[in-house]
Amino acid sequence: MRVLVIEDNLGIQANIADFLEPDCVLDFAYNGDHGLELALANDYDVIVLDLMLPRRDGIGLCRAYRSEANLQAPILMLTARDTLEDKEVGFAAGADDYLTKPFALRELKIRIDALAKRPKIKNASSLNCGDLTFDPADNIVSLGSSSKPLNNKEGLILRLLMEAAPNAISGETISYRIWGEEPPNSGALRTHIYNLRKILSSLKTRCEIETDRSRGYRLKERSFDE
Amino acid sequence: MRVLVIEDNLGIQANIADFLEPDCVLDFAYNGDHGLELALANDYDVIVLDLMLPRRDGIGLCRAYRSEANLQAPILMLTARDTLEDKEVGFAAGADDYLTKPFALRELKIRIDALAKRPKIKNASSLNCGDLTFDPADNIVSLGSSSKPLNNKEGLILRLLMEAAPNAISGETISYRIWGEEPPNSGALRTHIYNLRKILSSLKTRCEIETDRSRGYRLKERSFDE
């Protein structure tokens, strides 16, 4: 079972780690931004979310996750706030369970197990931009009736481009989202972009990958006069 | 939203009714037998279950429901018992949430709403995909009159594939669901898929296990022209 714990208090973190570690693979995030990033990038069975976080508020994180994530893991909120209003806000933001501090670790464990049992919700998964459609579930780009399968990396890159569109996304960001801390040490990304472009143009789409020199890439619909 | 409330205390019942009635269609059961009967016969969005019941204990009811119901509604347990052991027993019996008396009606409402959001689990006794039928109870796949028994692992894998169909399910996920944290350290899964394929093709089914390279396997019905 994979669990993401977004909690800045190191003591609580350590407790949770000790208690859950035998049964779970745990990832930790120490602030909201990092937490959201991990949550979106990976497929967890449960997300444990403290509401008091540096960098990004837990409620906001939860909302953002619910609206952006493709595969929705259940979220268990953890907080010292225990008024009904707080709970209402938490559940309204998309929580699935709510535990107030101090709590027993065993109860946390029990509730995590219960949450993990329920099936995950899939968000409507297909993306589009201009005349193009991309379905990350099966890595297929299509324009009307014609379509092409992408391989894994190409799919990831196109997904990032589509999610970012019409803004540019930096090569560094793409690289980090795909490879994490250790990207290949040569211009692999360049090659993938090159291949993606070939595939897109073979589809005769009006979308193309623009490069914004030294800033990144952008997926854009060509205007008629080009 | 349809909610079944299994609760013998008339006062609590009335309170719940008053509070939830505007948003929910409520059914009430006053004892365990009646509760189980209603639960199995109807399709509720949530079941609120008091644990102290005449005629049939709530825990037993919950277990019975989980093993017998085809469409599994989430169960919220309601009880005065608040020790961790009680909660453990409750969740182990199949509860999805657990609220101890006395509780605020608003909190009950909030949690009911949260539970209702999640999709219900299907407990279909037999699965099918295209022309194939698989009965997980006795591990037999069949197509019309011809059928083949599967061994344990093959059955588990076919079940996962059928549940996921028509989507792909990753090798990692299958592996985790079958072996947990410690999968065999060699390509056992590959071998099982290989054998499953042989069995399927011996049945002359139009379903086949497609592989989605680097993303997993998918059970798919061949189209006519293939």
Added chain:
DNA sequence: TGCGTTTTGACAGTTTTTTGACATTGATTT
């Protein structure tokens, strides 16, 4: 022990991913 189940390990074939060498581009400096 014997038998069915499950895992292992080796190999081959395929696809994906990375590498590296070189060309091109655009901005900046001289």
Added chain:
DNA sequence: AAATCAATGTCAAAAAACTGTCAAAACGCA
């Protein structure tokens, strides 16, 4: 305007990863 430099495009080929195949070994149980 020419020279320069970093960023990017292009492409083929090497490397790595993934998958299918199958026989044999290990396991678990009656």
